[in-house]
Structure formats: structure tokens, C-alpha cells
Amino acid sequence: xxxxxxxxTGASSGIGAATVRRLxxxxxxxxxxxxxxxxxxxxTGDVPGVSVHPADxxxxxxLRAVVQTAVDRYGRLDAVVxxxxxxxxxxxxxxxxxxxxxxxxxxxxxTANLARAVLPQLRAQGSGTFVIVNSLLGxxxxxxxxxxxxxxxxxxxxxxxxxxxxxxxxxxxLCTVSPxxxxxxxxxxxxxxxxxxxxxxxxxxSPERVAGAIVGVLDHPRxxxxxxxxxxxxxxxxxxxxxxxxxxxxPMVDRFVFAGSPSEGNDGNVFAPAPQREEPHGRWTRWGRxxxx
Numbered sequence: 001x002x003x004x005x006x007x008x009t010g011a012s013s014g015i016g017a018a019t020v021r022r023l024x025x026x027x028x029x030x031x032x033x034x035x036x037x038x039x040x041x042x043x044t045g046d047v048p049g050v051s052v053h054p055a056d057x058x059x060x061x062x063l064r065a066v067v068q069t070a071v072d073r074y075g076r077l078d079a080v081v082x083x084x085x086x087x088x089x090x091x092x093x094x095x096x097x098x099x100x101x102x103x104x105x106x107x108x109x110x111t112a113n114l115a116r117a118v119l120p121q122l123r124a125q126g127s128g129t130f131v132i133v134n135s136l137l138g139x140x141x142x143x144x145x146x147x148x149x150x151x152x153x154x155x156x157x158x159x160x161x162x163x164x165x166x167x168x169x170x171x172x173x174l175c176t177v178s179p180x181x182x183x184x185x186x187x188x189x190x191x192x193x194x195x196x197x198x199x200x201x202x203x204x205x206s207p208e209r210v211a212g213a214i215v216g217v218l219d220h221p222r223x224x225x226x227x228x229x230x231x232x233x234x235x236x237x238x239x240x241x242x243x244x245x246x247x248x249x250x251p252m253v254d255r256f257v258f259a260g261s262p263s264e265g266n267d268g269n270v271f272a273p274a275p276q277r278e279e280p281h282g283r284w285t286r287w288g289r290x291x292x293x
Contacts, residue, residue, distance in 0.1 A: 002026060004023075004028045004218075006077075006080070007030075007070060011083070012040045012275075013184060013277075014182065015184060016032075019081050020032050022208070022215050029051075031050075031051055032052050034273070040052040043278055057084045060117060063118075067117050067118055076125055086189070087145070087186050088103045088192070094265075099271075103191070107151030111132060128171070129175060131217055133176075134177065135148075135178055136226075136228060138155060138156040140234055141249075177210065177213050177217065178231065179227040182206070185281075186282070187199060188283070190269075196260050196261065198257055199259045199260060199290070202287045203229050204288055205229075210227050256288060259288070
């Protein structure tokens, strides 16, 4: 990765922040992008080789400006890692329409905006790697996480279309990385209309493990990579035994996901960043328990 120029979205917390640090440690020039400058500077600004660029993935002109900055500064853009996402808990009938739409828009339109901003540059170079961080929930369905599920299903479909549309440029690689539960702050930042706080279902992996998978596909591009010890089993149950899956998934979500304290309806960081909650890690153990109150 030494000397390569990489743009990372969602860089102020979790998977994005871990990826920034991993890339910088390997000698890459990293453009770290997220909505809040203060959070970006606090989480990644002290890392050598990293520059911070506050922008929302729903703001296409801002994304184009960051790409142009990379080209002006380094003469090229070698790779893009798209890790930005927001989340909402609650039944579809309970989540306000504007909140639902914003979660879905961030996943789908945010990805499309980024593609429109970066792919012309990658095509002009004839090379580059575009990594989209999707989710296990982009391949299965779960109750009370419908906005996130729909957004991630749509994002994965968009990624597959982009891969087809890039077949005329074999030097450009479109890769997807799908983690299961990860120890990031997204569960505490999520909009919540479910009545109780959300926890990541065990087993929970570290953001560094996902960052390692991302750097791996930057080095050796692959179409799709799963990160998580139960991803394959869960996907097989969803596809091969849908009746059984549908009977057990609701009680399991109630038992392992909504384990937090009672919560009043709120929009979390869906519409605006919550910089005080931006951190490289969440507060979760491998078994989905909280490490602090």
C-alpha cells in the first residue's frame, strides 16, 4: 500500500477509522472523509499521512471536490473505500418516513453519488479499486431493522450493477466486503423507534478485522468477502430454510439485539453527525455485552 492514494468515507468512527489507520500505517496517502470535521480531526487527524475532508456522501459536489483534491495533490486516486452509513431501529410502521428514507438514501444514493464522483477518474487512469462496505444484513432480512436492511440490499444490488458496467475497463475492480456484527458506535448512534436500546448480536468482531479484509481486497481484489464467523450459516438458513429462519429470527432479535434500556423515539445521527459519539470502537465485547455503562 506504500504511496497509494486512497479515499475513505465514514472515516471518523468504526470500520472507516480502523481502515484509515491501517492504510496509513502501511504508507498510503489517505483522504479521510466524514460529515464532521472535529470528529475527523480527533479520531484520524493525528495519523501521519492522513488529511481530513468533511463532506456528506449525499452531497455529490462535495465528493467531486475531494476527488479533485486527491488528483491535484497526488496526480491520481488509486482506491476508494466506502464505509459511511447510518442506521435506524424500529418496525417500518413506526419509523418516521423521513428517517427511513434518509437511512436508505445514505446507503443507495450515497453510494451512487460516490460512484459518479470517482469512476470518471478511475476510468481516465484505466485502473483503481472501489471497495463498498456492505453488511450481512444486505443478504438476509431482520425485523425492526428494515430501513438498514433495505438500504444494504439496495447497495449490494447497486454494487453488482456497477461491476457489470465496469467490465469494459478490466483495470478497475469493484469489491464488496460484508461484515456481521462489529464493535463500532453505530448501535448507540442509530435512530431508535423500537422502544429499547440496540446491541450488536454476538459474535462481535473488531473493526480492525474488517479493516484487514478491506486492505486485503485492495492488495488482491476479490468480488465479495464475508467477515464474521456466522455469516455463512446465517445466509444458508435464510436461503435454504426460510420457514425455520422466519420462526426464529424475531425471538433472537428480541433476545440479543434489543437488550438495552427503554428508549424514547429519536433520530440518532441520521440527519446530523453526533461528533461526541464518534470513536474508533464501540462498547461491546465479543459476546455482545456492553463494556461500560
